[in-house]
Structures are given as C-alpha cells and as structure tokens.
Amino acid sequence: MKPGDFPAAGVCAISGDDPFLKHEVRNALVKSTLGDASEGFGVEVFEGRQAEWRDVQDALRERSLFGSSQQVVVVEDADPFVKQYREKLEEIVETTPVGSSLILEVTSWPGNTRLAKAVAKSGLTISCATPEKGAELTAHTKLLKDWLTHQALHVYGVKLERGAVDVLLEQLPSESGILCQEIARLALLTDDKAPIDIALVKEHVGGWRVRKTWDMIDAAADGRADDALNQLDRLMAAGDEAFALLPQMASTLRRFAAAARNYEQAEQARRPMSLRAALEAGGIPPFKLGAAEVQLKQIGRPRAKQLYRWLLAADLELKGHNSTKDRARRVLETLIVRLSKQAAPARSKA
Incomplete structure (x- = not known):
C-alpha cells in the first residue's frame, strides 16, 4: 500500500x-x-x-x-x-x-x-476475518503467504522460501500475529544471508505447542493459574522442557515489568502517563495492548515491580547443577502461582 x-x-x-x-x-x-x-x-x-x-x-x-x-x-x-x-x-x-x-x-x-x-x-x-472454507479460504491463504513472505524480507531482512511458508501454515494456526512472531524468531536463527527454509522450520517450529505456550503465558498473566498449570502439564507431557519455556514466559513478563517501571518513573517525574502508553513503551506489541492492560492490572504494581527479581531467580535455579526435570518444572509452577489471582496482595481499604 x-x-x-x-x-x-x-x-x-x-x-x-x-x-x-x-x-x-x-x-x-x-x-x-x-x-x-x-x-x-x-x-x-x-x-x-x-x-x-x-x-x-x-x-x-x-x-x-x-x-x-x-x-x-x-x-x-x-x-x-x-x-x-x-x-x-x-x-x-x-x-x-x-x-x-x-x-x-x-x-x-x-x-x-x-x-x-x-x-x-x-x-x-x-x-480481517479468516474465511472458513471454499474459494474465499483458498484466496485468503494465498494472500497470507504472499504477505508473510513480504514481511520476512522487508521487516526482518530475511528471505522466506515458499516451501517454508507452506510448512509454517501446516504447523501453526492461520493467525497472522502468531505467524509473524514465529518468522521473527526464525529470522534470529538463520545464518548471515541464509533464508528461512523448510529444514529450519521443521527443526524449530513445534506446531500446536507454539500456540499452547502462548495460551499458557496469557493464562498466567490473566491470573488463571489452574488453566496455566494444565497447559504447562500438556506441554511438558508432549516433550517441552522448562529450559525452553522460561525464556518465552520471561520475554512477556519482562515487558510488564518495564511497563510498571515506566509508569512509576513518569509519576515520580510528575509527568503521568497512561497505562497503555507505559505498556507500549515497555515493548508490548500494539495489537496486544488491550489484553495486556487488563493483565497488568491483574498482576498489580507490587508484583510487577518484583518480576525482574523473580525471573532472575528462576533463571539461576534452572541453570543450577542440581536442577532436575521435576525441579525445573516446579520453578515454572512457582512463577505461575505467584501471578495467580489468589496470590494477589490484599488491597488496603480507603
């Protein structure tokens, strides 16, 4: 355009x-x-x-x-x-x-x-709705493939081979946000000037597990610990490791921590900013701002200010020489429970 x-x-x-x-x-x-x-x-x-x-x-x-x-x-x-x-x-x-x-x-x-x-x-x-079937779905899928190829080259600076696009759509739901996040991740895994090819996609894209990982993270941020723990159980039963899941959780939670810091610094400088602006400055993608605002309110300021410390402690514990698979799992479970609605600090009455 x-x-x-x-x-x-x-x-x-x-x-x-x-x-x-x-x-x-x-x-x-x-x-x-x-x-x-x-x-x-x-x-x-x-x-x-x-x-x-x-x-x-x-x-x-x-x-x-x-x-x-x-x-x-x-x-x-x-x-x-x-x-x-x-x-x-x-x-x-x-x-x-x-x-x-x-x-x-x-x-x-x-x-x-x-x-x-x-x-x-x-x-x-x-x-911007995905057709369910027929000629409209066929046309939509072709346009989606063309657009993903364009995004890979012009936004992430890497060539996305057509066969690799086909495999991506086989492995993942046809949701543009999820697909773009995966292309961004794959672009970081390519060697200099090497394309994203079928082999790279097959090696690094986990199909339904990618979607379930984001569902787990959203559930944790929403404070729905039961749902998040169930998602974690399914992911680890399917072969995912806590060592691989924590970085994805941390990527989102660090943005909430940054947003809380931005918001508080603006208050201290007597230049108040909206929560939405703080989230955007913290790195939350624009299309996720509405949901992220609700999630950060659920997490609350006291817990959001501790996220950096919690994530550092989780990372160190996972890297510890005594970190077994069960112990690593408990690290993620502890993080999820800390974010739950039930664990929210009691609000003082005015």
Whole structure:
C-alpha cells in the first residue's frame, strides 16, 4: 500500500477477529493517508468503550499545526461505540470534514445495515476475518503467504522460501500475529544471508505447542493459574522442557515489568502517563495492548515491580547443577502461582 492508494475520505471500517492484522491494516491506511507525517502528528486514537461522540467529532475537525493537513481519527474496539452512536455515524459518512478520515476497528460489521451500506458506497470496508472454507479460504491463504513472505524480507531482512511458508501454515494456526512472531524468531536463527527454509522450520517450529505456550503465558498473566498449570502439564507431557519455556514466559513478563517501571518513573517525574502508553513503551506489541492492560492490572504494581527479581531467580535455579526435570518444572509452577489471582496482595481499604 502506497501513499495515495486510499486517500483520506470519510469513514473506513476494519472488521474481523484478527487483532494483529487489523492493526497492520490500520497502520498501512494511516501511512497511506499521511505519509511521513504519520509519526506523531495527524492521528488521534480513542478506545471504543470510553469514547464520547463529541470528542470524536471534535477530533475530526481539528488540524495539526505541524505535519499533514489531513486528520485521521481511529476508534479501537469500536463495537460499543458503533452501537451507541449508529445514527450519528450514518450522518457523518456523508458529512465528514474535508481531509478527515474516521477508522472504526470492529469485530462485527454486518453488511446489510444502513451504516455498512453507506460506508461501502462512499468510504472503505476491509475484512480481517479468516474465511472458513471454499474459494474465499483458498484466496485468503494465498494472500497470507504472499504477505508473510513480504514481511520476512522487508521487516526482518530475511528471505522466506515458499516451501517454508507452506510448512509454517501446516504447523501453526492461520493467525497472522502468531505467524509473524514465529518468522521473527526464525529470522534470529538463520545464518548471515541464509533464508528461512523448510529444514529450519521443521527443526524449530513445534506446531500446536507454539500456540499452547502462548495460551499458557496469557493464562498466567490473566491470573488463571489452574488453566496455566494444565497447559504447562500438556506441554511438558508432549516433550517441552522448562529450559525452553522460561525464556518465552520471561520475554512477556519482562515487558510488564518495564511497563510498571515506566509508569512509576513518569509519576515520580510528575509527568503521568497512561497505562497503555507505559505498556507500549515497555515493548508490548500494539495489537496486544488491550489484553495486556487488563493483565497488568491483574498482576498489580507490587508484583510487577518484583518480576525482574523473580525471573532472575528462576533463571539461576534452572541453570543450577542440581536442577532436575521435576525441579525445573516446579520453578515454572512457582512463577505461575505467584501471578495467580489468589496470590494477589490484599488491597488496603480507603
């Protein structure tokens, strides 16, 4: 997508259940509309559950004193916003201020509503849902393979061979976020200028276990210890080792620790920042920010501040010369229990 492909005009709906792909589409649209000015200027983002119509409308009318004369307003998780302000949105499809674009990120977007028909006629509708079967699924899979090949080369600087893409899709669910994370990991394993080939994928991609590992990490961060421990049990029964699982857990938990540090430092400097901004600065991928905000609130500040110490202790214990398989497993179990809802520090009553 190049600047000018989709000039800012009216309302754009990005629908579907793939948050990573929706975020990538949004970024491409913003870049296409604003070009180099998209870095910090000309874009305002609202959270759909909290957004007020008057604020969104005012943002569409604003113009930055710097950068582009265009204005892009994004409403994330916009389903409740659309439900509450459907009539006003129907009106603004035809009366959007010149040079302004409103992007609605929704899960559901029935094409038979008056709003959807109006957007399709004068704006832009992009589906980020995976078709279930038939010719649509075949076409979607081909586009997904092309896109992954492009991402590997232009984002991670490595050639992804077509056969390797086929094996990736056989091993993993067709979710763009998971696939991109695996390509990023595989890119680190390649020798200088060597491609990601079939052999590398078969050696390092664990099929369903990759998905289950991320499910376990999410469950632990959610405080669902029972679920996380069950996932851990399945993974280790399938042959995974604690030595391999801890680094993946640590990668996510360190980002929560960094976010907590960012948030506290901003408070101390009397420059308060939102939790979302702290998470983004801590390295949480944009498409995971909504879920990560809920998870960090569950973890809480006292525990988040101890994550670096807990992870260091876990790493040292796993590397200890007396670390048997059972002992290594207990290290991960201890970490999961520490993050559980049941282990959360009692909140003092005001």
